[in-house]
Amino acid sequence: MTATADAEAAANELTPLADYLGSVLRRLRALPPLDLDLTQAHGNVLAEDVVAPHAFPAFDQAAVDGYAARWEDISGGGRGPSYVPAPSGIRGGRSIRLNVVGDLGAASWRPVRLTPGSCFSVAAGAPLPVAADVVVPVEWTDQGMAAVEIFRTPKRGYGVRRAGEELPAGTLLARAGTYVSPALVAVFAATGIGHVVVRPSPRVVIVATGDELVDVGRGSQPGQVVDANSHALTAAAAEVGALAYRVGICDDDPEGLRGLLEDQTLRADLIITTGGTGTGPGDMVRRILSRREGGRAGPVTFTDVALYPGTALGFGTVGAEEVPVVCLPGDPGAALIGFEVLARPAIQLLAGAEPVFRPSVRAHLLETVSSPAGLREFRPAHVAERRGGGYTVQPLRGGPFTLSGLAEANGLLVLGERVTTAAAGSTVDVLLLDRRR
Incomplete structure (x- = not known):
């Protein structure tokens, strides 16, 4: 033999x-679930589906700093020497004046109502006055305090965020098995969630x-x-x-x-x-x-x-x-x-995470390599995206036993049990390593 x-x-x-x-x-088996405070949940995996108990935004609010007004009040005429051509998506027109009847900040809580010909100066995040359906950005005005002159007319609804517009109450925010990221922590907090059930x-x-x-x-x-x-x-x-x-x-x-x-x-x-x-x-x-x-x-x-x-x-x-x-x-x-x-x-x-294996891609092999018969080989390699799509993979020096190759690798070239030689130009499987650099 x-x-x-x-x-x-x-x-x-x-x-x-x-x-x-x-x-x-x-x-x-996945570890038994724990109920954790939101600040401790980051980095864990959800053990249960999470549903929004409250809407986000919780109330109608201004999305930009400016003046909350009724669109029908600002879509009319005025005098025009200060008119500037409107950018895409903004209605053109002549400037008009509105009375500024108050200021609203993010901490304002008393309900107020607009009357015809008036507006409120608002900060981003402030609750909208009743009947307001547009916020004119401050830079499109003369920034007046008692009265304001508006030079450009936005579309109806511009600068406005309606209650529940992004996440209505009852929305499925994340399914069991989802990794709790910083952004997901923000979503949970914004919809009124203080605790979540996770796998430790x-x-x-x-x-x-x-x-x-x-x-x-x-x-x-x-x-x-x-x-x-x-x-x-x-x-x-x-x-x-x-x-x-x-x-x-x-x-x-x-x-x-x-x-x-x-x-x-x-x-x-x-x-x-x-x-x-x-x-x-x-x-x-x-x-x-x-x-x-x-x-x-x-x-x-x-x-x-x-x-x-x-x-x-x-x-x-x-x-x-x-x-x-x-x-x-x-x-x-x-x-x-x-x-x-x-x-x-x-x-x-x-940890209850899915999938349990690293992601893999098919890549164009840049160098011919040999592999032991009957063994599945994992070899350190460098993976790069090709211009126009796809990937290339370059085996690193020394083969799978070298620590220097593993230290440089951002992928592992996988050669199956039946592969004894993989020719340059062939397509091979590569596990993608998560290297934070």
Whole structure:
């Protein structure tokens, strides 16, 4: 049997990534809902539909600073040397004069009524006088105080916002599953909502394992590896909206690891470990968490998935509360890719967010690339929009294991299990990364 045939035979024994993800995500449920004050709801996902209890605007009001008037009073004649040609959408005519009978600001509350030939000076947001159906912008007048001369005549209804014009009472403002953005907070507040029912942000604990690990602030040397993973994964969990807690480094001690995970179940909705998922002599996480006890399978199942990089992944539950745990490889590049394909969707599902996967596009490949047979590869890449529509994608140097490539990437080029070579000019799938830069 050739080396290629050997590789294909080995790949056929791996679990397809789609099947694995489906089996894991079906075991997770969104966190129980919470009723939160509006100021605390931002960044969460709604657990219920939200309906406007009150209209917005709540009353007829001026949309601009100017003079509230009756349109029939300003659509007539006057004298014309100061007339200026009207811009598009504005009626032309000769200037007229109206008596200014009062001023109205946003804090005005007493109802007032216009009489023929009169107007009120109004600020934007002020309640409209009864019978007013137009607001003349202040710059279209001589800005008079006792009387005002109007040089341009707007259309009827100009500068006026009617009650409920934007959002009538009873309007469906947002459906369950909607992310609470700052603008949505403003909509809720404007329609009289002070509390909303949301899915809480998942509490995610990150643990790095391995006797060889040392903390940041020094360089790696033989027998010692700087722990980059727990810092990177904590940042990745926070980026997706989780409340992320970095526990730090845990040695390859069976009792120590079990005790640490048990302790963390008290404050975690999801635990992520990194390192020790393989079958080598130092891969203790897999040995410890998959060990059978009392004839029962271990709390975590480790699966060799058709994924490149980072074939070995683990998923299960720990502790009496059965807190989900995701076990990722120890290589930093493989850990970050594993987070993207497994841990990130799990966090999204716990948060009640939809969709759980990142958006993807089809893109024009700028460079020929090769990929391992039988594995679904995720490779750092740079995606750009093409002039005239569509996207191009440029694979970044070093392939999927390089941290520098992942740091530069704004997308992940996805090459399927059957792809061994993707030619320049072909169309490929790309996951879009949300990079805030």
